[in-house]
Amino acid sequence: MKLSSKALLALAISSITATAYAESVSQDFVPTTLAGTSAQSEAKGFIEDFSLGGTTRNWYSHESKYRGGTFEYKKHGQTLTDRNRTNWVQGTIINASSGFTQGTVGVKTELAVYNAVVLDRSKRDIKGGSNRTLADSDGDAVGQWSKLGLANVQFRVSNTTLTAGRQNFSSGIVDTIGNRALPSSFEGVSFNSEEFSNLSFQGGVFDRVSPRTEQSLSKFRSEYGNGVETDKVSTLGLNYQPLKSLKVSVFGANVKDFWNQYYFGATHELGDAQQLALTTGFNYYKTVDEGKKEMGEIDNDTFSLSLGLAHQAHSLTFSYQAVNGNEYFDYLHETNGIYLANSLTSDFNGPNEKSFQIAYGINMAEYGVPGLKFNVYSARGWGIDGTHYTGNNGRAKFAYDGIQNQDGEKHQEYGVGGSYAIQSGPLKATTVRATYVEHRGSEFQADGSIKEFRLVTTVPFNIL
Template structure:
């Protein structure tokens, strides 16, 4: 795979011309769909202790339009997807920007009143294999388009998904650009470097990934993937997801192993990390209780793409990623579905994470600790004119022993979301 994605774009235009010629095809029109999601998002980080800014606090309104065609008829079917994104400022100030909800001027720190973009994806299908070229929203352990802000992160590239064999899914892709959650411009793909973990500013124009999923039974999924951010890092992933009936409930095992090292010219410096984590949960009735542990082995922190979150045990935490050099993390999580007491649509979550043995001598020491207490309450309206309207409130209380220069600073964080998705057709 040595062809740049930009060179594949003329192929996409050829597909588009084919679509125009065959747009009367029943499959192309009849199997199309479109949805519009309105997302109201308030984010408030109240920093504790020494900090350049006392808070990061903004309120914004977003709209996400997703339109997807079916495929034209024939041995090779062609299709087209489009994604329109719009973010609107409701409240912001230069002294409390950088929530990643809104695009802002890095000099004046003034948030833009609005930002928008349009993404186009050309797709072709043969049998049970689909190739797409253009705007991508991958969701794999080695590359994930983060949905954790007002508008989702996106990538530009080519992506093949094949389900030709029963129980097996193959993934092959190349991305050459990324569009961050608070941006409208595509740029080179960077390496996340919070807390000064790696050489700053390292970027690449080629991210390759390949591998697959094997489901030997309905309750067991095995995943093996490799990713290469050219001249920065190579990463192998092994995952095991297993469900087993136990008593009156189900026991779930989620094991994830990432092995990472520098690649090529090592533009971000030395990378040597083995991340091993497991979450073990038991669900019975309306309850779910899980306990997990994650460890960092090697001389460096865990590497992942800038602008998102790592798909490790701590995925979903709001204020930090818990993948510093040498870090050991314990997690306890409890979920409850209030349908069990007659309130369908209402769910709650409590989680505690504790990390220790953090090796950050430039930020305070070689045996530092951090912790996060996370709470979430969500409600989905079940019927009536506002059916499927979602309310979600999250609170986090994050503390660490790192110096004030740390990217992740002790804070109390609040996030409030109101989402509504309308099916247009």
């Protein structure tokens, strides 16, 4: 892929198009200066700023495979198959967080207990649980379990914070994922520095991940690989806002003996949503093998470009995505380290795959119902070709088994969703979201053919 031609040309065209409309979003340059205030100078104290609260989430999903696809489960020593899988879990987080102590160096602690109660414990329904319901080796649901989701100590000088222990972290490569009853978190050391007005730096070194549906810590592995593990992930990057309308992020990560991965992301806004506004989003990943090459030989360039039009309550987004490489575009399991526009139920990340998505959204606040939103989308992927994959690094087992069978594979996905956020009262900020997704893949496309209905209710609460 040549960024200097296709991507930059598309960005330029989109900018020219939007200048015909009212520019309520300023295009002014933002100078880089020292931050005007010091967060540490405003510290209230270890006890004085203590808080206790959390969230509880009711997470329900029903899936149905079709076109011959089935789920498996074991009963009385026999392996049985069924088209359907249901998971229903109540996940609760109780988070206790102190304030920063006063002085030049502030100290703070954070502790969060994660608890899951399984509401559907049928072995036939949960089909072994996967990353949705925790199950034992016999496939029986673990009815109730708890763990420390967060446990860290933080040190702050001025506007720079160092965090050690189990923590949340967010970047384009290593990012906490929260699409189940409970989120993931990471064990390690990280920093966040916001000493400048429009420029911040972030980095971290992590050796373990706390998965969404497991009680113990695990080593890192890739989302699409052969289960090989690594115990060190290092990442460093920055977030920069050169214009009031433009934000960019640049990050790199070393996953020991897997790969080096580099990320660039940019978002640009033009126009006035009351008339017509345009948001351009661009995401690019470069991945190359590293060290012992446990994932085999990798040389992968993947990007997505999205153009979003907004007029009052309505938005319409077009997204194109391309994978340039003979392997999957891969990322770390139990992370949300994939900021590509067409990462949906399917990631549309097959070898050499191209994909296109059209999405429409409506915000009912414009019609007197604040908090109510609806969306619908359609995405198609084509040209999946793994026949040239040779990246086994001399091993008997390929890092991406089965990828060589993918020759001209294609797939499509449709989705519709609605959400409502309560605006006031004791349940303020409670959100309810319902989604229905249907995915259909050709014979050797990795995601198969599946339908899913999901209903998620999240209730925040404060104790102190």
